[in-house]
Amino acid sequence: MILLDAKDSLPLYRQLYDRLRARILTGQLPAHARLPSVREMVHDLGVSRNTVQGAYQELYAEGYIYSAPRSGYFVSSLDQDAAQRSLKPASHAPELQPEPAAGCRFDLHPARLDPGSFPGEIWRKCFIDSLRKHRDALVAYGDPQGELPLRRELQRYLERSRGVVCEVGQIVILAGLQQGLDLVAHLLRDSHRVVAVEDPGYFMPRAVFGNHGFQVLPVPVGPAGLDLEQLAAGAGSIAYVTPSHQLPLGCVMPVASRLKLIEWAESGGRFIIEDDYDSELRYHGKPIASLQGLRPDGNIIYSGTFSKVLSPALRISYLVLPRVLLAAYRRQFRDHFCTVSLLEQQTLARFMELGHWERHLRRMRTCYKRKHDRLLRAVEDHFGPRARVTGQGAGLHVVVQLVGAAPGEAELLRRAAREGLRLYPASDFYLAHKPQGTTLLLGFGAPSLEEIDAAVALLSRICA
Amino acid sequence: MILLDAKDSLPLYRQLYDRLRARILTGQLPAHARLPSVREMVHDLGVSRNTVQGAYQELYAEGYIYSAPRSGYFVSSLDQDAAQRSLKPASHAPELQPEPAAGCRFDLHPARLDPGSFPGEIWRKCFIDSLRKHRDALVAYGDPQGELPLRRELQRYLERSRGVVCEVGQIVILAGLQQGLDLVAHLLRDSHRVVAVEDPGYFMPRAVFGNHGFQVLPVPVGPAGLDLEQLAAGAGSIAYVTPSHQLPLGCVMPVASRLKLIEWAESGGRFIIEDDYDSELRYHGKPIASLQGLRPDGNIIYSGTFSKVLSPALRISYLVLPRVLLAAYRRQFRDHFCTVSLLEQQTLARFMELGHWERHLRRMRTCYKRKHDRLLRAVEDHFGPRARVTGQGAGLHVVVQLVGAAPGEAELLRRAAREGLRLYPASDFYLAHKPQGTTLLLGFGAPSLEEIDAAVALLSRICA
Numbered sequence A, B: 001m002i003l004l005d006a007k008d009s010l011p012l013y014r015q016l017y018d019r020l021r022a023r024i025l026t027g028q029l030p031a032h033a034r035l036p037s038v039r040e041m042v043h044d045l046g047v048s049r050n051t052v053q054g055a056y057q058e059l060y061a062e063g064y065i066y067s068a069p070r071s072g073y074f075v076s077s078l079d080q081d082a083a084q085r086s087l088k089p090a091s092h093a094p095e096l097q098p099e100p101a102a103g104c105r106f107d108l109h110p111a112r113l114d115p116g117s118f119p120g121e122i123w124r125k126c127f128i129d130s131l132r133k134h135r136d137a138l139v140a141y142g143d144p145q146g147e148l149p150l151r152r153e154l155q156r157y158l159e160r161s162r163g164v165v166c167e168v169g170q171i172v173i174l175a176g177l178q179q180g181l182d183l184v185a186h187l188l189r190d191s192h193r194v195v196a197v198e199d200p201g202y203f204m205p206r207a208v209f210g211n212h213g214f215q216v217l218p219v220p221v222g223p224a225g226l227d228l229e230q231l232a233a234g235a236g237s238i239a240y241v242t243p244s245h246q247l248p249l250g251c252v253m254p255v256a257s258r259l260k261l262i263e264w265a266e267s268g269g270r271f272i273i274e275d276d277y278d279s280e281l282r283y284h285g286k287p288i289a290s291l292q293g294l295r296p297d298g299n300i301i302y303s304g305t306f307s308k309v310l311s312p313a314l315r316i317s318y319l320v321l322p323r324v325l326l327a328a329y330r331r332q333f334r335d336h337f338c339t340v341s342l343l344e345q346q347t348l349a350r351f352m353e354l355g356h357w358e359r360h361l362r363r364m365r366t367c368y369k370r371k372h373d374r375l376l377r378a379v380e381d382h383f384g385p386r387a388r389v390t391g392q393g394a395g396l397h398v399v400v401q402l403v404g405a406a407p408g409e410a411e412l413l414r415r416a417a418r419e420g421l422r423l424y425p426a427s428d429f430y431l432a433h434k435p436q437g438t439t440l441l442l443g444f445g446a447p448s449l450e451e452i453d454a455a456v457a458l459l460s461r462i463c464a
Helices: A012-026 A038-045 A049-061 A080-085 A120-139 A148-162 A177-188 A203-211 A228-233 A255-267 A323-333 A342-353 A356-386 A409-418 A449-463 B012-026 B038-045 B049-061 B080-085 B120-139 B148-162 B177-188 B203-211 B228-233 B255-267 B323-333 B342-353 B356-386 B409-418 B449-463
Strands: A065-068 A072-075 A171-174 A194-199 A215-222 A238-241 A271-275 A300-305 A317-320 A387-390 A397-402 A439-443 B065-068 B072-075 B171-174 B194-199 B215-222 B238-241 B271-275 B300-305 B317-320 B387-390 B397-402 B439-443
Touching: A012 A049, A012 A080, A038 A049, A049 A065, A049 A072, A080 B255, A120 A342, A120 A356, A120 B120, A148 A171, A148 A300, A148 A342, A148 A356, A171 A177, A177 A203, A177 A238, A177 A271, A177 A300, A177 A317, A177 A323, A194 A203, A203 A215, A215 A228, A228 A255, A238 A255, A255 A271, A255 B080, A342 A356, A342 B342, A356 A387, A356 A397, A356 A449, A409 A439, A409 A449, A439 A449, B012 B049, B012 B080, B038 B049, B049 B065, B049 B072, B120 B342, B148 B171, B148 B300, B148 B342, B148 B356, B171 B177, B177 B203, B177 B238, B177 B271, B177 B300, B177 B317, B177 B323, B194 B203, B203 B215, B215 B228, B228 B255, B238 B255, B255 B271, B342 B356, B356 B387, B356 B397, B356 B449, B409 B439, B409 B449, B439 B449
Parallel strands: A194 A215, A194 A238, A238 A271, A271 A300, B194 B215, B194 B238, B238 B271, B271 B300
Antiparallel strands: A065 A072, A171 A317, A300 A317, A387 A397, A397 A439, B065 B072, B171 B317, B300 B317, B387 B397, B397 B439
């Protein structure tokens, strides 16, 4: 006996479908059993013809029943064991939720931007412009390499401000460094097995190349950046470097080393990945020019991002591929789609075209220079000779080494967390090597000037 | 003699920097040569102290010169061969530009949406809401798995409309199927080597798994979808399927086959990738329920997208990972960032929360049903017995097989292109097998009702 409930929010045909489906899956209605005709069912249940036909059509479309000409509908033959297991509800494991952000008074994370800094009003206008102009483009896929207006703006900006020499055909728009490195790994995996990374250095290249089965070779970083003798002595044939502002130590690779690195790459069909992640943020003098610009025809893959100055949550980055890789890129990726929203690409292109990007850049440089200077002063005031600062003058963090007896990193992180002070462990950046003594990375992007003072005072107390 | 030009748009300090840099790179200023003191330079050039200091500071920061206490600045020692090559301008190969879209009167591409269909006005409002609400979140990275409000909306929608049973912790927001498959390839590559794909089928799984070094095994598609006997006889331990609407043939895998496929996966630690790319678009009866919902605890990776109903250019898709892969996912990807813009995720979450997604879906179903019906009628009218239509009733295209003597595919595509009619070659979907006779995929998303008539009339003429 099938009971339908007219008060249920589920339509009657759907209720009937559910009841019949359950009987078929449990075997109550066995294989090849004939279903009542539509007319019989209408009569038995007192429902409309549409209700019964709707249910039968669904069951038929999904293969629960089959039809025989002029004899009606019959139950399909299903594997009964498999069928019955399909009726069991899924187990309900405890919900897997992302960890909630811990309560935190001062956030000295090195990759946090100034809280009020996103140019929301201007971005809104550029977005509305680009939605109006490109609405009709949204019904198809965009350019796989990234929208041309954005690549044009980028090409001009990179040439003028970063000394990068390239054509728009070399630029690929991507959703972050991880995707850029993934693309590079795909392009180079057949001919390269070992990638040299900076130690200390950013974890991302290790993670991505490791995932691709590359051997990842840590090479120590000295005051002039990556140790080129150790690089040359190792088996690496790809080198990931941050020459304009080493992450995390903050040093700049001098031009003599840059030229040597370029020669290393060219002499053996090797490749350099230049990650120029935040070199726009330099607080004295102009930004250090790119390595790519020293040898635009060299084996240099240049990577840049909008994450450090505009927003890390927009997920817009780019690669400049050397010409030598373009054919392989097109062969492997011509059928792939761009991973960045066309609307956001066009919004950013408009933002750049109207000069907002360079204005925003200048504004952020001023904002962060004040925070940077305040942080240095606060460390001087509160720590005095107990701390030595390096890597200053650029980016969103400085490196502070504690001098003399100081708690170790783990103990310090525990104490800081207890006081609501968020620190980022420097040791996370180290692979084969270890930081000397207790080393802290102090980010100054997120806190206000007053908070910087208070946070450093607090830090000084818990370091004692 | 150094000449600076006060009328040049480049600041004087930058001009001086450029001149000195060129002399160092060419060797005119040899290694360890002493530079004139700031005071001498000021006197010689008649410029301000700031100009000279600015230029010297840049050269120093980039390592072109070094300083010795109390004796001034000296030229660094550079590899002269390498240095001189850095002064040569980059070669200018002909610009690599994307091909311009060919002039086209009728676009019957199977993956084109209705031109006016993007809900621009509502999207604009949801965007402005979400920008206002989440502006401050833009200064940090978002949730690596995707923003929680969007995953919550998706979980509800998938359960209600697709019969997918999952928790928000199983949903990963991604920038398209290619990225989803890439993630799956990373998760499964250590324990699986052969992936079975539908033949004919979508090229993307072949491309992505091929790039990862998997062996790709084509398995023929019959009227009930993937041929399960051939699947079982082969070495594949991952099966990529489109069970609710086979791409491109349009058939539905009946429940008996679904259960068998599930058993195949479970009995040997194998995996099913269920690509449910457009099953929302079904024009008679309700959409076919998902395979995942038949066995929510099974080894089924469910993939969905907003590309077919909302926009392919927004680049928003998702995976529902089976619980058994969650630990590996977290281990491998916990340090990765989400690739979809936080703002667009929140915009979409808002769009869904306010009921716009389901309203839009109903509107699009009505719109495409009319186009679909018109296309069937036009084929009937213009081809009569010369064509057989299959795969109708869903999605954005139907399959048309020409009966009797008809030009081959290549010839037909040539003729069509000449007349401004864009067709998509069916043979592109075939791997080891070939379509029978001349088979066309006719997309009805892009053209208007009138254009559908005209395009089919034109097609009928050139098929004669």
